[in-house]
Amino acid sequence: MLAYILAGGEKTEFTPQGKAFARIHGKQMVEYVIEALQGVSEIEHIVVINNQKSLLDNLREALQQPENPDEYILIATCDVPFLTADAVRDFLDRCNCEADFYYPIVGKEDQERRFPEIRRTYVKLKEGSFTGGNLFLVKPSKLIPLLGRVEKILDLRKSPLALSAELGFSFVLRMAFSKLTGMLTIRKVEDRVAELFQINARAVISPYPELANDIDRPEDLLLAENLLSG
Template identity: 25%
Template sequence: MTAALVLAGTRPGGDPFAEALGVPHKALIELDGKPLLARVVGALREAGIERVGVSCDDGPVADLASALGAEVLLAGRGPSASVGLALQALGTPLVVTTSDHALLEPQWVRELIGKRGPDADVSVMLARRDVVEQAMPETRRTYLRFADGQWSGCNLFYLQTPAAVKAIDTWAMVEADRKRPWKIAARLGPGTLISMLLGRLTLQEGLDRLGKRIGISAQLIAASDGLAAVDVDKQADLEVVRELLAHRR
């Protein structure tokens, strides 16, 4: 049975964005009267996932997670470490997302699971820039440039087999260099770096090379809805999301 993990750890030194809004953590920011964490857990449950864990520290986020019927899991020193601990507690298959995924929809979770290949150990959802800008032109995201376009992460991962644990150390490396993809490519060898710099490497090819290096099969899931790449990480994000929800109403 598929379980899910919501990453809601606390940054060292706290989160200035959350503190400016008068809450101790982003997961407690309210949209339409509901905390972000409640929105995310609700979407996962609507997608058919019954067992949901929340990786967080003791305090109000843990209290809310318990009230939502989620399992409170110990947060590690960074997202990758938290995922490693969650794999021990929840096992695979495991959907991983974040507590600031304010617009998370059940169909995106079903898409992540339903489109993965049977032999994939890890699946990662990303959205092409044109799809993101079509859905929400006002949002500003960080994009990775590949031969098949520019891509933005969606904070949605599917760890399908126990072999996915091999990706944890690499996940930590990607965390450190996520805004400098050339450094990630350089760690895969000069051939990969040159291919990327010359615009000859597609995103799936990059995942294939990364997967082979660590002994897993990694698959790209292209998001059909660009809103899947929108999270709430700063004030501008929050304003854009609030405008969207107001427009829907």
């Protein structure tokens, strides 16, 4: 399996080269991700994408590289220094290779047990409250045609009215109601994604919060240094 690390981007508040190269205990953040992936026997080759453009541009470049776009590739972001080989291996084991796209989600209890110092945003569903991970198992041939739609949704994310129209008002209302009641199921969300994007996507519940904790701000580096000091 090929693995791609998205290390480029427009933000420069970490280093002029981007946050992938910010140092934690003298080691570049992207190196922590590389080392975790190197510990997984299923991964044969690791490619770091660093074109200094947007995250979506990095994703597009990664998806266009494999010779066989119908074979699964693993995509990871560069800013998950807590990532471990065990977490990656467990995620891959939980993917049954029947869908086009797999995305890990981590339960609130697992997150707060392992990283009580880190605050995360959760979505309350019938199965529990979850936060998203930073790995994706995907068939490039299925995702490439959707990048334009993904870009549009990202552009609309700060305009709730326009975003609601794009996703469907009824679905947005159910999501908002679910945040209060937790009545929306994972499968219902997956079904809506299938309707919107014509892709068979599956959420994978992972017990490893190491997948979910990324570094968004320079001040997060200090917290990462403290947590990785052992």
